Amino acid sequence: MNVFEYLVKITPQATAHGSGIKYVFKRNEELDSNLTQIAYGKFEPGEVCECHVHPTMDECFYFIKGLGEYQVGDEFVELRENTFLIVHAGVPHRLEAKGNLPLEFVYWGVAL
Structure with missing residues (x-):
């Protein structure tokens, strides 16, 4: 398993909720934990x-840029x-x- 990821090398995809895009660093099946995914999100x-x-x-969020x-x-x-x-x-x-600027954030989910 890779221990690092470069955001520029990750293919963006639509979120499950149909708004914004996400760049998934790791998915649950790649992790040996209760994390469901770790991703960078961007909403226009x-x-x-x-x-x-x-x-x-x-679900946890850390907002990097923008307003919302x-x-x-x-x-x-x-x-x-x-x-x-x-x-x-x-x-x-x-x-x-x-x-006026995109809302950018990192987020992760923890299964209970």
């Missing part, structure tokens, strides 16, 4: 990941550079990129 301004739930997975808003349950979190966010399993959540 105005892109939205509609409200959804992961019943058996916590994350709805986690009934709470609205303003996203900006250097923001960390965790969405616990079973909690509805929705992501929206705002501003």
Whole structure:
């Protein structure tokens, strides 16, 4: 197993939710852990990941660039550079990129 990946060598793909793109560093089948994937994500301004739930997975995000808003349950979190966010399993959540620049982030899921 490779212990490193270069982002420029990873083929971008659509997210499972139909918005934005992702570059997957590692998938669950490549790891000996409860991580479901580790990826770099990018949403263009105005892109939205509609409200959804992961019943058996916590999802963590670290936002690198851009502005956005994350709805986690009934709470609205303003996203900006250097923001960390965790969405616990079973909690509805929705992501929206705002501003004039892409929203860029690293994220990973942990199966429970």
